[in-house]
Amino acid sequence: MENNTLILGGKGKTGRRVADRLQGMPVRIASRSAQIPFDWENPDTWEAAVEGIQQVYITYQPDLAVPGAADSIRAFVDVAVRSGVRRLVLLSGRREEQAQLSEQIVKDSGLEWTIVTSSFFAQNFSEGVMLPAVLGGAIALPAGMVAEPFIDIDDIADIVAEALSTDKHVGKHYEVTGPRLLTFADAAAEIAEVSGREVAYYPMTPDEYRAEMAKYGVPEEETEMLIALFGEILDGRNALVADGVQQALGRPARDFSDYARDAAAAWK
Numbered sequence: 387m388e389n390n391t392l393i394l395g396g397k398g399k400t401g402r403r404v405a406d407r408l409q410g411m412p413v414r415i416a417s418r419s420a421q422i423p424f425d426w427e428n429p430d431t432w433e434a435a436v437e438g439i440q441q442v443y444i445t446y447q448p449d450l451a452v453p454g455a456a457d458s459i460r461a462f463v464d465v466a467v468r469s470g471v472r473r474l475v476l477l478s479g480r481r482e483e484q485a486q487l488s489e490q491i492v493k494d495s496g497l498e499w500t501i502v503t504s505s506f507f508a509q510n511f512s513e514g515v516m517l518p519a520v521l522g523g524a525i526a527l528p529a530g531m532v533a534e535p536f537i538d539i540d541d542i543a544d545i546v547a548e549a550l551s552t553d554k555h556v557g558k559h560y561e562v563t564g565p566r567l568l569t570f571a572d573a574a575a576e577i578a579e580v581s582g583r584e585v586a587y588y589p590m591t592p593d594e595y596r597a598e599m600a601k602y603g604v605p606e607e608e609t610e611m612l613i614a615l616f617g618e619i620l621d622g623r624n625a626l627v628a629d630g631v632q633q634a635l636g637r638p639a640r641d642f643s644d645y646a647r648d649a650a651a652a653w654k
């Protein structure tokens with residue numbers, strides 16, 4: 387059947403990796419700039435995006451932790467159910483209130499589901515919100531010396547692609563992390579080593595972070611969203627390793643050092 391898998395955020399960090407892995411399967415990429423535009427902020431765009439679709443990989447922008455995210459997920463799931471979608475695969479974040487509500491909505495949808503609840507992405511340093519900071523040599527965050535098991539998102543894409551191309555993961559909820567806890571200072575040191583750049587981590591108070599972001603012209607709303615997000619997920623609650631990658635794929639999660647070696651080109 388034409389276009390039977392819809393990938394929300396299909397040009398994003400995990401979405402494009404999932405699309406690469408599903409080559410040969412009919413896939414529709416959705417985002418605001420896609421051929422059939424999809425915008426989380428504009429529910430009028432949702433119906434056309436899910437028309438004729440049997441399964442959806444759901445990534446939510448800007449982040450599943452933001453207030454109101456669960457309302458959007460609920461409304462989208464309703465549209466998907468009405469449209470005849472059979473399977474949902476949700477990417478979620480660890481121990482975030484809005485994310486947990488969204489996970490439950492997907493579980494209660496009556497459709498087949500798989501949920502991948504993830505730690506902080508390693509690729510945030512090379513493709514995401516923190517790349518400019520790495521290139522500038524200073525990773526400054528209101529995150530203290532908390533430890534985090536950064537995950538290589540190729541592991542997430544491997545699980546999601548299997549969940550969309552086999553029945554192995556139906557009804558499974560995986561908590562996925564990297565295999566090792568690192569502080570942001572540890573991560574900066576590893577990135578410095580493989581890139582040959584000077585990169586250091588500077589813990590900041592939320593007020594110092596606000597002032598720093600304002601210097602770079604980051605919109606106030608985005609800064610406040612990040613402060614709230616980091617305050618929620620980087621307060622120590624997530625400083626533990628989980629074995630979801632091993633459970634799902636039968637192999638260990640990729641280590642941060644392997645990620646950093648492979649991502650080094652992004653920092654040259």
Ligand SMILES: NC(=O)c1ccc[n+]([C@@H]2O[C@H](COP(=O)([O-])OP(=O)(O)OC[C@H]3O[C@@H](n4cnc5c(N)ncnc54)[C@H](OP(=O)(O)O)[C@@H]3O)[C@@H](O)[C@H]2O)c1
Pocket residue numbers: 395396397398399400401416417418419420424425426427445446447448449450451477478479480504505506507510514
């Ligand atoms: N980053 C982390 O460390 C982390 C950790 C755990 C969980 N998560 C979860 O991961 C999810 C994000 O997945 P991801 O990082 O793979 O995606 P992503 O890279 O953030 O997705 C970016 C894509 O989303 C599209 N997009 C932006 N705003 C949109 C909107 N309003 N409506 C529709 N599409 C929009 C953009 O394309 P257009 O410009 O064409 O619209 C862009 O290509 C979030 O739900 C987050 O909670 C993230």
